[in-house]
Amino acid sequence: QVQLHESGPGLVKPSETLSLTCTVSGVSIHGHYWSWIRQPPGKGLEWIGYVYYSGSANYSPSLKSQVAMSVDTSKNQFSLRLTSVTAADTAMYYCARYEDTWREFDYWGQGTLVTVSS
Amino acid sequence: QTVVTQEPSFSVSPGGTVTLTCGLSSGSVSTTYFPSWFQQTPGQAPRTLIYSTNARSSGVPDRFSGSILGNKAALTITGAQADDECDYYCVLYVGSGTWVFGGGTKLTVL
Numbered sequence: 001q002v003q004l005h006e007s008g009p010g011l012v013k014p015s016e017t018l019s020l021t022c023t024v025s026g027v028s029i030h031g032h033y034w035s036w037i038r039q040p041p042g043k044g045l046e047w048i049g050y051v052y053y054s055g056s057a058n059y060s061p062s063l064k065s066q067v068a069m070s071v072d073t074s075k076n077q078f079s080l081r082l083t084s085v086t087a088a089d090t091a092m093y094y095c096a097r098y099e100d101t102w103r104e105f106d107y108w109g110q111g112t113l114v115t116v117s118s
Numbered sequence: 119q120t121v122v123t124q125e126p127s128f129s130v131s132p133g134g135t136v137t138l139t140c141g142l143s144s145g146s147v148s149t150t151y152f153p154s155w156f157q158q159t160p161g162q163a164p165r166t167l168i169y170s171t172n173a174r175s176s177g178v179p180d181r182f183s184g185s186i187l188g189n190k191a192a193l194t195i196t197g198a199q200a201d202d203e204c205d206y207y208c209v210l211y212v213g214s215g216t217w218v219f220g221g222g223t224k225l226t227v228l
Contacts, residue, residue: 037164037219045156045164045207047217058215062119094163103152103211104169106176111163 002026004095004109012089012116018082022095022109029053029071033098034078035105036069038091046091050098051078085116120212124220130198130227138223139190140208146189151210153191155184158222159204167206168193195225203227 008020022034035050049059051069059067068081082089093114097107121143130136140153147153149171156164166175168184171191181196191210195202208220 044222045158045209045219047209047219050215060216102170102173103154104173104175105154105156105166105209106169108163108165 002097002107004097004107006093006095006109006112008112008114010113010115012085012114013118014086014116015084018080018085018089018114018116020080020093020095020112020114021077022079024076024078024097027097029073029076029078033100034069034071035096035098036080037094037096037105039094039111040088040091048080048082087116090114090116120210120218122208122210122218122220124206124208124223126221127224127226130195130202130225132198132200132227134198135194135196136198136225137187138193138195138206138208138225139187140192140210140220141190142210147186147191147210149186151191151212153184153186154209155182155191155193156207156209157202157204158207159201164207198227200227 003025005023012018030053033050036048051057057069071078092111094111095109096105123141152170155168158164167178167182172184183194185192205222207222
């Protein structure tokens with residue numbers, strides 16, 4: 001059974017860097033794309049980007065200057081870094097597997113809430 | 119910047135049929151946008167219903183179907199049930215390896 005689990009600090013100060021990790025179980029991280037999606041409280045979903053198991057990545061143009069994604073194949077994990085955060089980055093952050101063959105976001109984590117506040 | 123449009127809200131009677139749409143602020147949606155649809159109940163992660171226009175995700179009942187209607191992607195729910203009342207989101211592939219979500223539709227079953 002494929003499972004994804006997000007982890008990281010629930011509170012980040014403005015101007016600092018948000019760092020989250022998604023741990024994948026039930027499937028190897030090899031050969032797949034891994035995505036981050038966020039949802040501000042009471043608002044809609046926003047695609048942040050995805051990273052291939054090799055480390056190559058694609059990001060949303062609106063977040064490209066802030067975002068970096070990476071993969072740790074030895075731990076079957078992938079990560080998100082978002083720099084210079086503001087209150088607008090407060091959101092539930094979800095990780096998901098993106099299956100490029102079918103163009104499907106097929107497995108999702110339960111999400112982790114990150115609040116940006118001093 | 120590509121804007122993906124959805125109806126903010128919709129209502130359907132129990133047992134009825136409803137079609138939600140997903141469009142572009144400029145241009146038409148076609149299969150080359152690989153539209154996907156997601157269902158989200160309060161406090162839960164999204165659940166994928168439909169991908170690549172009309173493929174049903176594993177375990178999704180066949181009363182959920184996807185299509186292209188005119189210049190938009192569409193999600194049709196037949197035989198609406200009380201627990202279909204939640205938020206529905208679409209996402210479109212807009213090229214260069216990037217995706218854009220719509221703003222979501224809040225569906226009421228009453």
